[in-house]
Amino acid sequence: MEVEYILPRIASLVNPLRVAVLISGTGAGLNALLEHQQTSRTHSTKLILSNNNDAYGLIYGNKYDIRCKVIPLPNTSNKDLQRTMHEDLINQELINYNIELIVLNGYMRILTPSFVSKWKGRIINIHPSLLPKFPGAHAHRDVIKAKATESGCTIHLVDDGVDTGYILAQEKVSINSLDNIKSLQEKIKKVEHRLYPKVIDDISIGKYHIKS
Numbered sequence: 001m002e003v004e005y006i007l008p009r010i011a012s013l014v015n016p017l018r019v020a021v022l023i024s025g026t027g028a029g030l031n032a033l034l035e036h037q038q039t040s041r042t043h044s045t046k047l048i049l050s051n052n053n054d055a056y057g058l059i060y061g062n063k064y065d066i067r068c069k070v071i072p073l074p075n076t077s078n079k080d081l082q083r084t085m086h087e088d089l090i091n092q093e094l095i096n097y098n099i100e101l102i103v104l105n106g107y108m109r110i111l112t113p114s115f116v117s118k119w120k121g122r123i124i125n126i127h128p129s130l131l132p133k134f135p136g137a138h139a140h141r142d143v144i145k146a147k148a149t150e151s152g153c154t155i156h157l158v159d160d161g162v163d164t165g166y167i168l169a170q171e172k173v174s175i176n177s178l179d180n181i182k183s184l185q186e187k188i189k190k191v192e193h194r195l196y197p198k199v200i201d202d203i204s205i206g207k208y209h210i211k212s
Contacts, residue, residue, distance in 0.1 A: 005121030005157055005166065008100045010206035011042040017204040020047040020099040022090075024108040027057015029126065032193035033103070033200070034064050042204040047097045049090060051109055069093060087115040094119075101203065104158065105196070108137075113160040121210070123158040124203070126196050128188045130154060130170055135163035140181045140188075150174050151184060153192045155199045157210070166210055169199045 011017040021030050030048065037044060048061045048068045061068030071093070074085040094102065104125040116123065129139040131154040136142070143151045152172040159165040173187045202208065 003117045003120045005210050007121045007206075007208060007210065008203060011100075011204040013040050013042060016041060017043040018098050018100045019043050019045045019103055019200070020049060020094055020097065020101070021045055021103045021105050022049050022107040023055055023057040023105055024050060024052050025055055025057065025106045027055065027060055027106065028189065029105040029192055029196060030057045031060050033105070033197050034060055034066070036197035041201065043101065043200050045103075047093065047099060049093060051086070051107075057106070067097065083112055084114070087112060091115065091118065101200070103196075103200065110162060111158065116158055116160055120159065121157060124168065124199070125156055125158050125163075125165070126192055127154045127156065127163050128185070128192070130172065131156065131163055131167060140184050143175070144179070144181055144184060148175060151188065153188050153195060155196060168203075168208060169195060171195050 008017055021033065023030055034045060045066055048058065048066055050058060050070050051072060053070050053072065058068050058070070060066070071086065071089050074082050076082050076085070100122065102119055102123040104123065127135070127139065129135070129143060130152045134142045150172050152170055154167055155169045156163070156167045157165040171191045173191060175184060
């Protein structure tokens with residue numbers, strides 16, 4: 001039986017939603033969110049987790065005095081067991097910090113259905129294309145190769161698939177003949193850094209009413 005989306009509670013300025021952000025790399029989107037949260041909001045980042053010791057985005061934990069933790073993949077040759085053990089460690093940290101919403105921001109691992117089922121409706125992701133077009137890890141490359149005239153970003157709830165969850169918001173950017181992967185990436189990042197915090201605002205005040 002498929003698990004329905006269970007959205008977070010409606011938060012307030014007095015009792016903001018407790019957010020964890022999962023990153024693997026630079027954390028540029030994380031920084032944009034944390035800057036947004038410097039003004040009083042109905043959500044607050046309490047935990048930053050990464051699978052990568054070298055993730056530059058971990059510096060923002062120190063900058064904003066937020067708990068950061070690296071959870072590397074356990075040392076086992078059994079890949080299925082490794083994924084399960086890794087996600088169990090992540091899940092325990094989320095529980096320890098009373099997290100209510102998981103924000104994936106450049107997190108480069110696909111979560112298992114078992115993990116998603118525990119948090120479905122409380123995990124969101126941002127993807128650099130107008131889903132359902134161009135899912136996967138190489139969206140910008142695929143968009144340029146297809147000679148598309150527009151792209152953008154999509155914020156969606158995470159489900160058992162890859163980039164297939166319920167779409168919360170999208171915003172378009174135009175593509176011209178001079179654009180390449182790098183220039184398109186920069187265009188879309190500007191939109192992402194503005195749109196993602198806004199969607200989290202909306203989630204935390206109960207704007208969305210969704211069923212699987």
